[in-house]
Amino acid sequence: MRADAAARNGGPARADAAARSGGPMRADAAVRDGGGPTRDGGNARAGDGPAMGDGPAMLEVRGLRQHFPVRKDGKKRFLKAVDGVDLEVRAGETFGLVGESGCGKSTLARSVIRIYEPTGGQVLVDGEDITHKPQKQLRPLRKKMQMIFQDPYSSLNSRMSVRDILMEPLIASHVGESAAQREEMAMRALARVGLMADAAGRYPHEFSGGQRQRVGIARALITRPKLVICDEAISALDVSIQAQVVNLLGEFQRELGLAYLFIAHDLSMVRYVSHRVGVMYLGRMAEVCGSEEIYANPLHPYTQALLESIPIPDPAVAAGARAARLEGEVPSPIDPPAGCHFHPRCPKAMSVCRQEEPAMREMGGDHCVRCHLYG
Numbered sequence: 115m116r117a118d119a120a121a122r123n124g125g126p127a128r129a130d131a132a133a134r135s136g137g138p139m140r141a142d143a144a145v146r147d148g149g150g151p152t153r154d155g156g157n158a159r160a161g162d163g164p165a166m167g168d169g170p171a172m173l174e175v176r177g178l179r180q181h182f183p184v185r186k187d188g189k190k191r192f193l194k195a196v197d198g199v200d201l202e203v204r205a206g207e208t209f210g211l212v213g214e215s216g217c218g219k220s221t222l223a224r225s226v227i228r229i230y231e232p233t234g235g236q237v238l239v240d241g242e243d244i245t246h247k248p249q250k251q252l253r254p255l256r257k258k259m260q261m262i263f264q265d266p267y268s269s270l271n272s273r274m275s276v277r278d279i280l281m282e283p284l285i286a287s288h289v290g291e292s293a294a295q296r297e298e299m300a301m302r303a304l305a306r307v308g309l310m311a312d313a314a315g316r317y318p319h320e321f322s323g324g325q326r327q328r329v330g331i332a333r334a335l336i337t338r339p340k341l342v343i344c345d346e347a348i349s350a351l352d353v354s355i356q357a358q359v360v361n362l363l364g365e366f367q368r369e370l371g372l373a374y375l376f377i378a379h380d381l382s383m384v385r386y387v388s389h390r391v392g393v394m395y396l397g398r399m400a401e402v403c404g405s406e407e408i409y410a411n412p413l414h415p416y417t418q419a420l421l422e423s424i425p426i427p428d429p430a431v432a433a434g435a436r437a438a439r440l441e442g443e444v445p446s447p448i449d450p451p452a453g454c455h456f457h458p459r460c461p462k463a464m465s466v467c468r469q470e471e472p473a474m475r476e477m478g479g480d481h482c483v484r485c486h487l488y489g
């Protein structure tokens with residue numbers, strides 16, 4: 115099991131790095147080196163590799179589909195927001211999910227956590243199939259899976275004090291034996307995310323963005339979940355605050371063995387926080403591999419284009435670099451292109467790409483890619 119996990123996470127070198135640094139998700143080095151991680155900033159994280167995610171599977175997603183009924187030209191159609199996604203996240207592992215706006219990242223997260231009823235496929239959390247569990251039966255399971263959103267301002271109830279915000283999930287999940295015990299847990303959670311005790315009586319609008327996200331984290335983690343989905347959880351924060359929040363998430367991961375599904379728009383910060391990365395395009399997974407591997411050896415033309423569109427801080431390096439090749443709009447998920455969904459934008463498209471949908475292929479070392487160039 116350990117050997118498999120090592121392979122899945124980019125090889126034994128990562129374990130050594132993690133052991134040296136003592137833990138995952140260090141973002142401070144990235145921030146020190148020029149306002150955030152960049153395409154050529156790989157040396158910024160020397161020794162700061164994430165810990166291995168070699169525990170049991172906390173999330174298994176198999177062939178997940180989420181199709182929304184919509185009307186187009188007066189006809190009922192289906193928008194295929196998620197269209198057959200497989201992924202797995204293990205205890206102690208961070209799986210980064212990236213892709214352009216509209217590719218289905220949030221829909222995947224919402225289907226996993228059963229905000230949406232999946233159209234098809236399977237979702238297992240901590241080994242339990244929750245795909246079609248009635249909401250009533252899901253309630254006790256909710257404490258195992260929590261979500262941290264991009265905008266804590268809209269995800270935190272503005273009319274509730276922080277104390278009530280933190281106690282609400284405890285009450286809903288029947289955690290704690292009395293109000294006094296739940297309040298004590300709320301106060302401990304506040305301290306744990308670095309907020310003063312007097313924050314308990316204040317309201318979300320009284321905090322800065324970074325402090326609000328700390329409240330969001332405390333609320334998500336207070337039930338001691340096993341799986342936490344971070345949907346653009348740091349995207350709206352200043353770069354220095356991003357680093358603090360990422361490091362806080364990393365501390366919790368080490369302490370609690372949390373599995374994170376970490377959703378972000380681009381590959382930059384994801385590199386520093388993830389053990390493995392999945393690149394999504396138009397509702398499907400295009401490529402999955404260890405986070406070092408995706409930078410060292412991106413195989414899918416879409417991944418390559420995404421990487422090339424990451425800004426380079428040094429003007430001299432930037433001048434010599436190839437121009438970003440990611441051109442054209444993302445096609446509509448109501449009428450996705452035939453064959454490979456990426457073919458209208460792909461600089462390497464062949465005639466087969468317009469006709470046949472490529473299958474996901476294992477390329478060795480737990481690197482998988484969906485592209486006709488590879489078989």
Ligand SMILES: Nc1ncnc2c1ncn2[C@@H]1O[C@H](COP(=O)(O)OP(=O)(O)OP(=O)(O)O)[C@@H](O)[C@H]1O
Pocket residue numbers: 182184193195213214215216217218219220221222379447
């Ligand atoms: N409830 C819904 N009903 C119909 N279509 C939806 C619904 N939710 C999302 N969509 C559509 O599904 C597709 C995927 O949206 P989603 O929000 O999952 O993308 P995303 O990858 O999270 O994008 P972003 O990076 O902008 O957050 C989009 O075309 C979106 O318009």
Ligand code: SF4
Pocket residue numbers: 414415416454455456457458460461462463464467472484485486487
């Ligand atoms: S299958 Fe063809 S069109 Fe699709 S990414 Fe590969 S080369 Fe490009």
Ligand SMILES: [Mg+2]
Pocket residue numbers: 219220221
């Ligand atoms: Mg989203």
